[in-house]
Amino acid sequence: MSTGPTTLPEIGKTADHDRVRRLPRLRDVRIRSKLALILVVPLAAVIALATIRLVSTGAGAVDATRIRSLTALSADVSALAQDLHKERMAAAVHLANPQQQVDDYNLRVRATDERIAEYRAERDRAGDIPADVRDRLTVIDEHLETLNGTRQEVVERRQMPVAAATLRYGIILTDLVSYADALAQLPGQESLADARRAVAAFSRAKAAVAEEEAVAYTALSGGRIDEEQFSAFVTTLTGQQEALVSFSLVAAPxxxxxxxxxxxxxxxxxxxxxxxxxxxxxxxxxLVTATDAAASIGAVNDLMRWAEIQLQNRLLDETEAARGDVIRQAVIESVLVLLTLAIAVSLAVALARSLNHSLRRLREGALSVANQDLPEAVKRLQNVGSVSDGGVEEIVRQVRDPIRLENRDEVGQVALAFNVVHREAVRVAAEQAALRTSVSAMFLNLARRSQTLVDRMIGELDAIERGEEDPKRLAQLFELDHLATRMRRNDENLLVLAGADSAVPRRDDALLVDVLRAAQSEVELYNRIEFGTVDTDVSVAAHAVNDVVRLVAELLDNATRFSPPTTTVVADGRRIRDYVLIQIEDRGLGLTDEQLDSLNRRLAAPASVDVAAFRLMGLAVVSRLASRYGIRVELRRNVEGGTVAQVTLPNSTVVLPSHRGRDTALPRQRQPMAVEQTPIGLTEAATAGRAGAATLTDQWRSTPAAPAPWRPQVDARDTAPAVGIGAPAPATIGP
Known part of the structure; x- marks a missing residue:
């Protein structure tokens, strides 16, 4: 009995592995894993430490790059604060002097807008920004959005006092100055942190001077300084002094x-x-005018702005230098770590390779034999037509050694033993192929001999039938004739299973209806078979007629045997596009889904001859014949109960009429079609106008008559019996 190739079981899933282990046993670990385990622990420790260091160094480089971008942004923020203060003073002058034109103010507005565009461009280039700094920038952006409204009110002088305008501008300037304080709180090198705090303190002092200028101009432009205005002025002086003191404490010399x-x-x-x-x-x-006060204080503000620019440039240079140092250190450490790891891994691989090389080749060779070489060799031997006794040794000599090791140690000895086992396995497969060849030859010889005897017996029965006039004895002779035909079909089935042709190919095509009639005549329970719609203008190709008849006969026989005797089996044959579909329906108990799947798999892929093939000989023969011509046979469940067998004849096995279109549908009502003839004189009337579907009425038949058995091309004698009134006509297919 033929079985599929044996696959290697998964490690750890043997039959005696009853309980699941939390961790694999050390003896079950592969040799390569054991070798790697010796080296992987120290390497993992080195890699972990190196990774921590590389991550730390990389984070430092990223932080240095971020701080450098934020420091560059602080220069734009300071420049924006300076221009916004100039715009504030221009707004105060414009509001304090109603007769003054708005041109000077508009010039300051355009300068501020250009600075805002530069600030936003630099901010977009800054990339990832810490949360505290990002929140501060968000507040600045929100207040900058309100700037256009303030400008419109200043230009139109909508009862906008000077103090209100300077206050609105002062809110935005306070947010801009606070950016330097947020930047000073970022971590980093101590010297750079002190430098950022010093710049931030000096920016606060400069902002206090600018606020002093705005407060002084606002108070003096009214013509009189009250207590509240003086208090605001003193506050600016106090803030200026406090910021300068903070600068002195943290600033470098x-x-x-x-x-x-x-x-x-x-x-x-x-x-x-x-x-x-x-x-x-x-x-x-x-004692002083507003213009003079603003000019004098503004001159100090300009000096402080120049000093602020110098401090920021120095801070930016120091930040860039620190960033370069961090990146250089990160690159050097990364190269050293990677070089160390490369050396360590190379040494580990070199040490383990000598131990693992032989075992790896042994394992690969064994797996190649188990999964590829041996199954393919067995498959080739299964498909060999014939193997003689001397051919077995020749096949074994052609087998190459799958594992080639020159080692003289234990591994080499195991490889040599495995090669011997592989050679012996191929020998066993070759001997089985030779045995199958002998069995097929035996089946062929027995089938030929039995077929000759059966043909002689059928010839004798035909001679007796021609001379017999008693209807009862003639009916008995027909029964014997059908039994002999069934015996011949069994012999032909053995020939098919043995791989031989059971009949000489025909020279002429045969109509599909004649093929179905011939198949019906091969079935013992022929009187239970009815035909539905059958296209009579479709023929079966000559080279496939005999085998199609045999295939359909096996399906009809199977349908009649496995359905209740009171039911009928209906066969249809229709053309669908460029192929022909034959359907055989019965009303039996049907099959389960598992049985349908199993039988359809057997029909789709013909198996080798084994015990199962003889137990289901009919389906085995159908599968062999279907695969020979590319015919598709499929069983499916009938919605009305029972089973439907569908036989799809491809274009290569049928002859279609040339005058019909490829997609022409021929709708017909199903009618029972009997193979026996109608009474003499009514044949033409019953078949008149039936160019499409071959259907004959059975109203003239009281009991179904047995159709004469079909004679294949191999029978050279004349077997046409004499038919009396009401006797069945022989369902034969002419050569």
Whole structure:
């Protein structure tokens, strides 16, 4: 009995492996894994430590790059604050002097808008920003969105006092100055952090000077300084002094020297005198004009702006240098770590390779034999037509050794033993192929001999039938004739299973209806078979007629035997496009889904001759014949009960009429078609106008008559019996 190839079981799933283990046993671990385990622990530790260091270094490089971008952004924020302060002063002048044109203010607005565009472009290039700084920038953006409304009110002078305008601008300037404070809180090198805090403190001092200028101009433009305005002015002076003190505490000597050398001289002295005059002017006539106060204080603001630019440039240079150092360190450490890992891995591989090489080749060779070489060799031997006794040794000599190892150690000895086992397995497969060849030859010889005897017996029965006039004895002779035909069909089935042709191919095509009639005559229970719609203008190709008859006969015989005796089996034959579909329906008990799947698989892929093939000989023969011509046979469940067998004849096995279109449908009503003839004189009337579907009425038949058995091409004698009134006509297919 033939079975499929044996596959390797999965490791750990043997029959005696009853309980599931949480961890595999050490003895079950592969040799390669054991070798790798010796080296993987120290390598994993080195890789883990190196990864931690690389991640830390990479994070430092990313942080340095981020801080450099934020420091560059702080320069744009400071420039924006300076331009916005200039716009604030221009708005205050415009509102304090109703006769003044708006041109100066518009120039300041355009300069501020350009600075805002530069700030937003730099912010987009900054990339990922820390949460605190991002929140501060969000507030700045929101307040900048309100700037256009303030500008419109300033231009139109909608009862906008100078103090209100300076207050609105002051809110935005406070947010811009706070960005430097948020930047100063970021972690990093201590020297860079101190430098950022110093720049932030100096920016606050500069913002206080700008606020001092705005408060002084606002108070003096009204012509009188009240207590509230003076209090705001003093607040700006106090904020300026506190910011300068903070700057002195955290600034480096170079930064302090830069500020002391820049913010000094006559401009600072003049601003101090203006502050003193404003202090003495509280509640009385001012001692200084608004324009003079703004000019003197504005000069100090410009000096502080220049110093702020220098401090920010130095900070940016230091940040860039620190960033370069961090990146350089990260690259050097990465190269060293990777080089170390490469050396370690190379040494580990070199040490393990000598131990693993022989075992790997042994394993690959064994798996190749188990999964590929041996199954393919067995498959080839199964498909060999004939193997003689001497051919077995020749096949074994042609087998190559699957594992070629020159080692003289234990691994080499195992490889040599495996090669011997492989050779012996091929020998056994070859001997089985030779045995199958002998069995097929035996079946062929026995079938030929039995077929000769059966043909002689059928010839004798035909001679007796021609001379017999008693209807009862003639009916008995017909029964014997059918039994002999069934015996011949069994012999022909053996020939098919043995791989031989059971009959000489025909020279002429045969109509599909004649093929179905011939198949019916091969069935013992022929009187239970009825024909539905059969296309009479479709023929079966000559080279396939005999085998199609045999295939349909086996399906009809199976349908009649496995259905109740009171039911009929209906066969249809129709053309569908360029192929022909034959359907055989019975009203039996039907089959389960598992049985249908099993039988359809057997029909789709013909199996080798074994015990199952002889137990289901009919289906085995159908499968062999179907695969020979590319015919598709499928069983399915009948919705009305029973089973439907569908036989699809491909275009290569049928002859279609040339005058019909490929997609022409021939709708017909199903009618029973009997193979026996109608009474003499009514044949033409019953078949008149039936060019499409071959249907004959059975109203003239009282009991079904037996159709004469079909004679294949191999019978050379004349077997046409004499038919009396009401006797069945022989269902024969002429050559």
């Amino acid at each position: 170079e930064q302090r020297a830069l500020v002391e050398g820049t913010v000094s001289g006559d401009a600072v002295g003049l601003a101090d005198r203006v502050a003193a005059d404003i202090t003495r002017s509280v509640g009385q006539q001012p």
